[in-house]
Amino acid sequence: MRLFLNPPLRRDCVLAFDLDGTLYDNPNYIRAQEESQVVQLAQFLGLSFSGAAARIRDIRQARAARNLPAASLGDIFRKLGVSDNMIVQWRRDNIHPRDWLSEDPRLQSILTILSTHHELALITNNPKSVATESLRALGILACFTNIIALDDTFKSKPHPAPYRAFLDVARRPPEDCIVIGDRYSVDIEPALGLGMQGILIETPSEVYLLPEILE
Ligand SMILES: [Mg+2]
Known part of the structure; x- marks a missing residue:
């Protein structure tokens, strides 16, 4: 895990997650x-x-x-x-x-904890229908306030357009937003370029550590 954070962190950041390889691992x-x-x-x-x-x-x-x-x-x-x-x-x-994903009770409880202080969002290169279906299959759809998907901007990460669309709907300054993803050049770098913060994870199990890190 690599942190690209500028403490002190606000207690009510917006956490913007990548989907594939970040919220589940299924090669x-x-x-x-x-x-x-x-x-x-x-x-x-x-x-x-x-x-x-x-x-x-x-x-x-x-x-x-x-x-x-x-x-x-x-x-x-x-x-x-x-x-x-x-x-x-x-x-x-x-x-x-x-057909591929099933409920992840530990992820459910971690995201539920995170969502008590932070707003959770998803930024994905898949269409909204696939993103929604994925979160539903993992049992975590209710934790997410916003989903920025491919059909919102028709630009794929690392293009900055999905991040700009996210900032528009989040209505928060970029420094209050933390992007969490498994690929630096795709997920993290463009977000840092817009003044957001970032957490690069190596495996989805590192998401379980976020409540401690963001405390
Ligand atoms: Mg990914």
Whole structure:
């Protein structure tokens, strides 16, 4: 865990969580999500699955070779000519959180504790329907006041647009907002760039430590 905090912290910050890899850990589901999108891309480009996967890999490798930060899958799809609406629709149609996620009683109790002092929000690169369904499957939907999803801005993190949209609905100065996520360049860096604070976690179990850290 790495903290990007400027104490003293307010007792009533807004905590903006990432979803995948932050509120649950399920590598098979995360892989299935990506594979379901590659299937759609392959149809769109008229390629085989491995042909489409190779196109994605080439873009990722080219960015890495130029020392650019990792791009979101959505951004890679845009580069390959997929429209914003199609990116959202493919995810709505093919990602089914209830098949993969189940209630996490410990996470429920930790987020319930956090939500007594702090407002909780979600900022995700998935559409709102997938985000809502995921939080419901984990049994934590009621803890969240706001969800900023892909179909709010049609920009994927690390683009700053989802963070700006979050600040608009949170109606709080950026320094009162703490973003919690599992990828520095995607979740944390853009938030710090807008004056927010951040907590980078390595595993979702580190979310269990947040009440102590924010005390
Ligand atoms: Mg994540």
